[in-house]
Amino acid sequence: MSPAESNKKAEVTMRLSEFEMPPMQDILIVGNKAPIGPEAAKRMVDVLSPDQYAIVKMEHPFIEAIVLRKGLLSMLPQEKLIKLILEEGEKIANAQMIIKAQINITVHVSRSVDL
Amino acid sequence: MHTVASICTQDYLAVSPLDGVRKIQTLVSEKGMICCLVRENDHIQGMLTLKDLLNAHPNRIAADVMTTELPMLPPATPLWQAQEIMDTLQAEVVLVREEKELQGILTRTRLAQELGKHTDLLTGLYKSDFLYYQGCNLLAEGQEISIIFLDINNFGEIDKTYGHTKGDLILTEVGQLLKTVIPDHAYLCRFGGDEFVILLAAYLPESIHLAQHLGQAFASHPFPFGITVSVSTGIVGGRRSQSRPDNPLNMITNLINRASLESTKAKKIDSHISVLDAVEIHDIA
Numbered sequence: 595m596s597p598a599e600s601n602k603k604a605e606v607t608m609r610l611s612e613f614e615m616p617p618m619q620d621i622l623i624v625g626n627k628a629p630i631g632p633e634a635a636k637r638m639v640d641v642l643s644p645d646q647y648a649i650v651k652m653e654h655p656f657i658e659a660i661v662l663r664k665g666l667l668s669m670l671p672q673e674k675l676i677k678l679i680l681e682e683g684e685k686i687a688n689a690q691m692i693i694k695a696q697i698n699i700t701v702h703v704s705r706s707v708d709l
Numbered sequence: 710m711h712t713v714a715s716i717c718t719q720d721y722l723a724v725s726p727l728d729g730v731r732k733i734q735t736l737v738s739e740k741g742m743i744c745c746l747v748r749e750n751d752h753i754q755g756m757l758t759l760k761d762l763l764n765a766h767p768n769r770i771a772a773d774v775m776t777t778e779l780p781m782l783p784p785a786t787p788l789w790q791a792q793e794i795m796d797t798l799q800a801e802v803v804l805v806r807e808e809k810e811l812q813g814i815l816t817r818t819r820l821a822q823e824l825g826k827h828t829d830l831l832t833g834l835y836k837s838d839f840l841y842y843q844g845c846n847l848l849a850e851g852q853e854i855s856i857i858f859l860d861i862n863n864f865g866e867i868d869k870t871y872g873h874t875k876g877d878l879i880l881t882e883v884g885q886l887l888k889t890v891i892p893d894h895a896y897l898c899r900f901g902g903d904e905f906v907i908l909l910a911a912y913l914p915e916s917i918h919l920a921q922h923l924g925q926a927f928a929s930h931p932f933p934f935g936i937t938v939s940v941s942t943g944i945v946g947g948r949r950s951q952s953r954p955d956n957p958l959n960m961i962t963n964l965i966n967r968a969s970l971e972s973t974k975a976k977k978i979d980s981h982i983s984v985l986d987a988v989e990i991h992d993i994a
Binding site: 628 | 772
């Protein structure tokens with residue numbers, strides 16, 4: 595087939611999924627050279643889910659801050675949660691990255707009562 | 710005394726916390742600024758310096774890059790004190806602010822430019838404004854002070870005999886000699902012409918001892934072209950009293966004036982040192 599007779603076609607694929615509300619779930623680990631800073635991330639989710647997220651800034655070689663859902667802090671003390679996030683997060687994050695993390699906390703309680 | 714109110718500028722750039730770094734970099738570059746303020750609803754939230762902008766990802770917003778600990782100075786801050794504070798804070802820019810009202814910003818470059826006017830180009834020593842500022846500080850701290858006023862003997866003759874350029878070299882040499890001889894807690898300035906002033910945070914006996922030491926230093930120092938240089942020294946010691954408060958600047962001015970008159974008297978004395986004891990210094994309320 596000569597070029598003049600060519601028949602161009604475009605193939606379109608679509609992927610439809612539900613928009614996450616908010617677009618981040620529980621935690622964002624923000625590198626200190628990341629294109630979006632913690633304040634921008636917080637303002638973004640504050641517009642969609644007001645007052646639900648907090649910024650924890652930190653002195654770290656490459657992690658600038660952690661933006662986390664405030665609800666998590668009612669289940670686990672902040673210092674323990676941050677320590678855990680950092681231990682896992684710094685294994686994969688770098689200064690340029692923003693890592694999205696989901697965290698499930700289950701509190702096991704076992705109590706005895708007088709009969 | 711000169712204060713930061715007279716040299717701060719209101720010609721500054723203000724951006725929104727949501728403005729992007731790339732946009733701010735362009736604005737700052739176009740306007741030739743070295744910093745900009747981050748303002749939201751008439752409230753200053755932070756400041757961005759060139760260093761902040763250079764180190765930031767261009768996609769970031771001002772709120773994520775700005776410095777939020779803003780160094781501030783009241784408008785009445787003397788220039789010398791502003792320099793001390795900016796050195797301590799390692800600040801390139803400070804806000805000049807009275808309570809909540811922003812009067813302007815002051816950059817280190819502008820301050821250095823202004824302080825340069827108070828530095829004597831020939832000797833490299835500070836001019837008298839520096840001494841007035843330090844004197845006021847010492848009085849405010851409740852320190853004893855004394856003033857040593859030095860006047861080079863027959864300097865006019867040196868100029869006439871050897872020429873003014875050689876006279877200038879002598880002045881430079883005198884400045885260097887004084888710098889090396891005075892103690893750490895003394896402040897030195899070239900007051901004008903062939904006159905130098907030393908402010909000492911000390912009682913009179915220490916000033917007299919220093920003046921005698923200076924006399925020996927001049928006698929033994931090999932000045933250029935074999936010229937013999939000596940000085941007449943007037944010394945005034947302050948005596949603290951609690952009678953009434955006064956303006957510290959007036960007090961320092963008065964002490965320097967008295968010391969200058971003593972240096973004139975000293976020219977007719979063999980030792981070339983004349984001392985006026987116990988000028989009353991009123992405590993500052």
